[in-house]
Amino acid sequence: MRAWMSVDVPALPGAGRGRVWVHDTVSGRLQPAGPEAGEARLYACGITPYDATHLGHAATYVAVDLLHRAWLDAGLGVRYAQNVTDVDDPLLERAEATGVDWAALAEDQIELYRTDMAALRVLPPVRLDGVVENIDRVTDLIGVLRDRQAVYQVPDPVYPDWYFSVTKASNLLEGTGISMLEAEHVFAERGGDPERPGKRHRLDCLVWRQARPGEPAWDSWLGRGRPGWHIECTAISLAELGEDFDVQAGGRDLAFPHHPMCAAEASVATGQPMAKVFLHTGMVALHGEKMSKSLGNLVFVSRLRAEGVDPMAIRLVLLAHHYRSDWEYTDAALADAQARLDRWRAAVARPSGPDAGVVLEAVRTALRSDLDAPAALTAIDVWAGADGDDASAPAVVRDLADALLGIAL
Structure with a gap:
């Protein structure tokens, strides 16, 4: 499945220095994200395409x-993969x-x-990977899990669905901060079926639905x-990325059960962690x-665009909040973002400005310190x-x- 057209990224003076640190949900600490040199590998969970793209999606x-x-900017190559859940219950x-026909929708x-x-x-992944x-790939992975005795069929005479056995993984709730009882509640809220007869554990997750x-x-x-x-992710x-890739990313609503389930399946299948860092964004x-x-x-982003809102103002609304924070969208926030955009465009249109080296270093430092966009x-x-x-500063900025x-200014 094709992604979208990329844009050129300008080369900046002094690029290639410094590592990026982000907050890892599992450890609860700032961790270096990506290698010191070479290629960084990133996976972001994509949309279920029935109501796209709202500001919560866009913020992530x-x-x-x-x-x-x-x-x-740190001089790394990036291998970025993203899925689309183009067949699922919702x-x-x-x-x-x-x-409407589900495939057409x-x-x-x-x-x-x-x-x-x-x-x-937004820079695109190499391509979007649809489930269909x-x-x-999915059935092959389930075969690996079967060989490790980590999947089973429920004894249902009509719909003997296949499930992943979570007891095969030792750390399902690591870093979630929730109890087993809370996990069952959240699991049920987010697509799980803890009450399904025939399951070996209430948190066992569906891998193949008959x-x-x-x-x-x-x-x-x-x-x-x-x-x-x-199992699709x-x-x-x-x-797309291999074992133990650098960052698994998504909204905080994926911090349980989706990402721990994926990580458990991956660790059982490969014997390695799924990702080194789990990055989760706040709710809008x-x-x-x-x-x-x-x-x-x-x-919806498309609705704002149809009303004539500059997409760069929409992006500035999102950047005005730290990615891990919860925040509320208002019309006033959009007006503030448009005013900021106008000020910046006026400033870079001047014949000269203050030394750009200072602001360049400040922006780099902010982003390498847990993607601090507000700073x-x-x-x-x-x-x-x-x-x-x-005289060179406006162009650099x-x-x-x-x-x-x-x-884009």
Whole structure:
């Protein structure tokens, strides 16, 4: 599956120095992300394409983009993979509710997502990996888990679905901060089925769902059916990036059960950790409630763009908040972002400005210190509000805003 068109990233003076540190959810500490030299490997969990792209999605992928850009500036190559869950219960339910073919709904929303990401100047993955085109990778991985006695079928005479046995992994709840009882509750809220008869453990997760009437299904050695949610990301990430890659990223709602389930499956299959660092972004609210598809309180990037909002102002709204923080979207926040964009564009249009070396170092330091975008924005604000006689500075600041923050001035 194709991704979206990339953009050129300007080369900045003094690039190639310094490592990027981010907060690892599992350890609860800042950790260096990526190698000191060579290629950094990044996996970001993608959308389920039935309601794209709201600001919660955009906030996550812009945060991932900051990491991507900081790595490039540090002189690293980047191998970035992202999935699209283009067959799953929520998509099928939306298709049935709206009377739209599920595959057509997915393709429409995936194209909208591509368009939004391109407008926001998010650097693309090598390609998007849809579940439908990766069925063989999924069934092959389940075969490896079967060989390790880590999957089983429930004794259901009608739908003998396949499950991953979480007791084969020793650290499922490591770093989650939740008890087993809480885990069961969250598991049920986020697509799990702890009450399913025949399961060996209440947290065992579905890896292959046998075909139900009216649902899409594929033939395999497991029986005709389709993949479960967690196993798709495990299979795609391992196939695209290999074992023990550098960063697994996604929204904080994936911190359990999705990412621990993926990591458990990967560790059982390979004997290695799935990723060195797990990066999770905060939640975006509207009118006091977290944006969610169930509540319908969503602000869509495409809708803002259709209303004439500059995509760079939308990106600045997102960058004004640290990626790990929860925050609330307001019209005032968008107005502030547009005003900031106007100030920056006016500043880089001047014939001269203050020394650009200071602001360049400040932005680099901010991003390499847990992707602190608000501090980076403040550094450019200070530069834009001051006078100076460096004729080269406006062009350098224009390039650094583009290269490091993804803001085209």
